[in-house]
Amino acid sequence: MLAKRIIPCLDIKDSRTVKGVNFVDLVDAGDPVELARYYSENGADELVFLDITATKEDRKTFAKLADEISKNINIPFTVGGGIKTVEDVDILLKSGADKVSINSYAVKNPDFINELATNFGTQCIVLAIDAKYVDNDWFVYLVGGRVKTEIRLFDWAKEVEDRGAGEILFTSMDHDGTKNGFAYQALEKLSQIVNIPIIASGGAGKIEHFNEVFKSGNIDAALAASVFHFNEIGLKDLKTELKNNNIPIRL
């Protein structure tokens, strides 16, 4: 049976992890490669690296980092942040990334999704969607949740599936950082609307939240950052607990 995935997310700036990490046994917690290795050896099913600096020079450095990660870990990883061209994707995939994540640029240029699907196949395209609940509906936001659009979440999700996205990474900006749980209802609706895998993001604070997200809707993966980086939730504890609750999990 296909297992539900647990995905730690690392924000990268100038080739370093940004959010603080709290692992006493790491020599250099700011080193993304070392952190990636730590997570892969401790049960992460996949990793996501988001480049939050996005100048052209940084893109080259980021590709080098992807190559370094690929050398050192033996689980799949996704890279994202500032991807705007087929060439950007080509370089990152050739550096060993399994998937790329695109967000704001796809909202402004939806044809880019089709272009990537044609060139690389749908399986390596993760469409990241940030949304907020305003005026009785969910709306897509850009630039890390700072700019509202008039696009409705569920319309956009359907459109990106039709255009060739292989997976949706949905972040509720209302829940992100609160540690009060995921946007269960929106996720459940999302899973009824599209027939591609969905990664839930935003709001993880306790093991129960992961349990609930996998029980409430047809969600394939859950992503979190700080609860893992600060070791508030241990990956092994989390996965054992989920397995005890009869959720299919790779241990």
Added chain:
Amino acid sequence: MKVAIIDYGAGNTQSVKYALKRLGCEGVLTSDKEVISNSDKVIFPGVGQASSAMKKLKSKSLDVLIPNLKQPVLGICLGMQLMCNFSEEGDVDCLRIFDSNVKRFNNLLKVPQIGWNTIFDLKTKLFDSINENEYMYLVHSYYVPVLTDTVATSNYGINYSTAVKKNNFTGVQFHPEKSGSKGELVLKNFINNK
């Protein structure tokens, strides 16, 4: 031990090379027919779309070379699918090593299948020291049905071939290079087996 990794412009060949390197084995990324023919082992990877991958193989005449190789060959993911007769992905004739068509998953479950799934009914030395129902990482929308050549099975709505073997040719649908330490063990078995 010379291991050639066939590089025909389809997908994530670098990861395979690095996985071999972690096992202490230097793989050579190449599309050179001579280099491939003279290797002890050949890995035929691939991520992407079947008909465009076949075009790339043909442009380098690798579609003629691969079925005639005599040393152990391991097809990974799309590489395994291309070793079959025909793929529904782009309706394309493939390398005809395994007597099967490659079909698309129906939409009862999410397509593509992405993630870690179990492998079972394990046969052959490729799976030495691998337990039944071990998890491996898979990403695919198309599958090879269960055949007489099937040496490992997975289930995604239906049972399908997650590994096939015939003579010197082996194919795995999962990505051993991305399936943690157990995946590396499969690669190691392929490299070390006679």
